Amino acid sequence: MxxxxxxxxxxxxxxxxxxxxxxxxxxxxxxxxxxxxxxxxxxxxxxxxxxxxxxxxxxxxxxxxxxxxxxxxxxxxxxxxxxxxxxxxxxxxxxxxxxxxxxxxxxxxxxxxxxxxxxxxxxxxxxxxxxxxxxxxxxxxxxxxxxRFKFRSGPPGPVNHLRENSSKIIDPVDIAGRSRAGDKEKIIKSLLDKASNVNLMVFPIVGMGGMGKTTLAQLVYNDPEIQKHFQLRLWVCVSDNFDVDTLAKRIVEEAKKNGCQANGSSALDELQNAVSGKRYLLVLDDVWNRDEAHKWEKLKSYLQHGGSGSSVLTTTRDQAVAQLMMGAAKGAYELGRLGEKFIEEIINSRAFSSKQEKDWPRELVNMVGDVAKRCAGSPLAATALGSVLSTKTTAREWKDVLRRKKICDDRNGILPVLKLSYNCLPSHMRQCFAFCAMFPEDYEIDVEMLIQLWMANGFIPVLRGEEHPEISGKNIFIELTSRSFFHDVKGIPFEFTDIEVSRVTCKIHDLMHDVALDSMGKECAAIATEQSKSGDFPHSARHLLLPVNQPETLLNASLEKGSPVIQTLICEEYVNKDLQHLSKYRSARALKIKIMRGSTSRTMLGLEPVWLHHLRMGIFN
The missing domain is CATH 1.20.120 (Four Helix Bundle (Hemerythrin (Met), subunit A))
Structure with a gap:
């Protein structure tokens, strides 16, 4: 299909x-x-x-x-x-x-x-x-x-204005707060009841992707009773890289943000020192790897030094992870489907967002129940499907969507409906979102930088007589966020004025990240530290993120083999030495490099044409 x-x-x-x-x-x-x-x-x-x-x-x-x-x-x-x-x-x-x-x-x-x-x-x-x-x-x-390909009109063209009454769209997190109230209270009770436990308590939340596990964990984590009960609260997303030292380092960084002192000769020693004697709650979000139980046991041995009642709350899609890694065969909390009433509420909020309730088409409202049944109780699926239906105005169009055999199924979960939602985007929005495949899972994306990168690569249509591309980019981001392609948006919402706003960041749900990867293939890549040691440079990548130390070493070595096809290059760590063979970056549209010069540093964001911004930032000096 x-x-x-x-x-x-x-x-x-x-x-x-x-x-x-x-x-x-x-x-x-x-x-x-x-x-x-x-x-x-x-x-x-x-x-x-x-x-x-x-x-x-x-x-x-x-x-x-x-x-x-x-x-x-x-x-x-x-x-x-x-x-x-x-x-x-x-x-x-x-x-x-x-x-x-x-x-x-x-x-x-x-x-x-x-x-x-x-x-x-x-x-x-x-x-x-x-x-x-x-x-x-x-x-x-x-x-x-x-x-014999035929002419077919594609998805709608560029979005030139925001939806009417977009601020009135019901936030699915608010719906989750009401619908998951019972789940939240049960988990909080379990955590508080173990206050006298000397041994570390591990409490996994297990459920299908898009079911709201992370949202539920956030509701628990931010509850006033939990805040009062635990001396220290820590949140770390694990995803598919369960590296003990890296994970320990990230937990320590979170602890330091909360005012903890952490001394030691290694990241694990610092971890032990940071949690020692404190009653803490650690959330390990999105745990995947079921084959590395020994790594978890090693990390757990250092986490054991917390005070009585310390707990680790995990979220995972895999029951085997909860059982084998977390040693909680009977303690896993299986998150059930969201109630149909709440699924319908999400669909209504998305499908009819531009209208007052009294103006909702009765014929379509009567079909919402059938739509809700196809969402498998998933709030993410309901949001995606509701967003697709918001572009359909007749019962016939709604029925065409419902006739699809694969919207949510046991084999693919809710991925089919997420891909359907992606395929129904205007083409330039598909390109803007798919570009985000270059960021790793759970990466905190700087939205202003993201829009600049879209502009540099020419992804934002520039229509004669229309607003500045940056304004169009903000509209694209807001529209994609309203359809749940982006989530966990932090910072002041965009104001279309000359007033500067604080940094706005967002993340991408791991299932949505799968959709972007499926679309881009090898066009986007991020090189982890382990990969960089093996010299595994993705020469076919056009958009590349380097979070490694001394990125110039890797880049200079790769450039010796030929001209790269890189259009976007982001170096997360400082470049301490010269980048050689710069003339080979003829395909580059955007470079974001942190440059260290003596005791000073600066960030260079080069936009098309690259040479002009090289000159402006003095990178050739």
Whole structure:
């Protein structure tokens, strides 16, 4: 079924190329002089492919292998064409800089990033590149006709304004607070009743993904009785990397935020010191690995030094994790389905969010009960399905959604409905969200930076006469958040004024992260410390996050092997030495690097064109 596979991000890429090929800069600075015929052909061929992308994506999602292979080839050619068009754009910007008298300000390292300064040589070189792209497009169009792909209108276009009354959308967390009140009280009672226990208590919450385990754990964690009872509360997300030393270090960092002193020769010694003698509650959210019980036992031996009544509350999808790792065969709390009344409430809040209740279409309201039955008691599924239905205005459209065999099932859980929700997004929103696959699970994303990265990569449509791309980016983020693609948003909500607001951050639910990964494949990557030691560099990645120490060592070694295709590069740790071979970063649209110069540091966020921001931030000095 088409809803089981998250569609590839190809349409938005081709659409972006179409806009670049029509850029006024190419005409104004005559960078395609002598290539006018090829330029016209390019501007005709791109819309021809774009017209059938939606049909091809639907067939690929329905597991038609030929359509999938064709889309993959379109994607590769589109990336090549994107680089070629950017070379034309950079040449136009070079000529603009020279015309405006700024050219002499550029250092030699910057000039190396430019195409050839000789117009004749540039025309020959770029003409050959453009010819290859056009030949590739001819082959794709011939195959497109053989496959008989048809024109189909895609999902709705760019969102230019927020939903009416969006502030009145009911927060599913509030619904969870009411619907899970009984679960919360039972868990709190169990934790408080063990106040005199000398041994560490482990209390796992087990349930299907998207059922609200983390939300329930948050309700318990923030309850006034719990806050009063425990001297120290700690929250750490584990996900799929159960590394003892790393986990101990993260717990210690949380303890220090709460004013604890932690001394020791290792992270585990610091952990023991931090919790020693204190009654604490540690939440280990999203525990996965069932094969490493010995690691848990090692960590637990250091956690045992807390005061009487200390407890570890865990959340996991896997019953075996609760039994084998946590040693709690009889103590696991199985989280049941959310009551149908609350599921219906979530669906109503999403599907009819732009209307007052008195204006809700009766025919559609009467179908909500049937929709709720397809959500398997999952609040995340209800939110996603309700958001899909908010774009459907007739009973026939609702019935078409309900006819799908796979919305929620025992084998795939709620992933099918999440992928359906993703596939129903406008194409540019799919690209913006899929890009987030570069961030690891539970990564705290800086929203302002994320929007800048979207802009740098050209993901946000720029429509003539419309608002600034940054405002469009904020609208896209708000819309995606309202559909639960982002959650755990912290900070002051966006105000569309000139007033600065505090840092806004968000996270992505692990199931939604699976959807993004399914769409992007190897296009996005994050290199963990362990991978970096093995030299396993993802040379096919276009968007790369490096959370490792001394990232310049890894980057310099990889650049020796050839030019990277990286478009986005984020280094989490300081770059202490020079990045070599900078001229090879010709594909880069965005670089975020923390630079250490002597006793001072600064963060460089380079946006397209990269050379301009290199100059501005003094990275070449």
């Amino acid at each position: 088409a809803e089981v596979l998250a569609t590839m991000v190809v349409g938005p890429l081709v659409s972006m190329l179409k806009e670049k090929a029509s850029s006024y800069l190419l005409e104004q600075y005559q960078v395609m002089e002598g290539l006018e015929k090829q330029h016209k052909l390019l501007k005709r061929k791109l819309p021809a492919i774009l017209d059938v992308i939606t049909d091809a994506e639907e067939q690929a999602a329905a597991k038609r292998e030929g359509a999938k292979a064709w889309l993959e080839e379109v994607q590769q050619v589109a990336y090549q064409a994107n680089d070629v068009l950017d070379e034309f754009k950079y040449e136009a910007l070079r000529r603009k800089a020279r015309e405006e008298g700024h050219y002499k300000e550029l250092g030699m390292d910057v000039i190396k990033l430019f195409p050839s300064l000789n117009r004749f040589v540039f025309r020959i070189k770029m003409g050959n590149k453009l010819r290859i792209i056009l030949e590739e497009l001819d082959v794709l169009i011939a195959e497109m006709n053989c496959f």
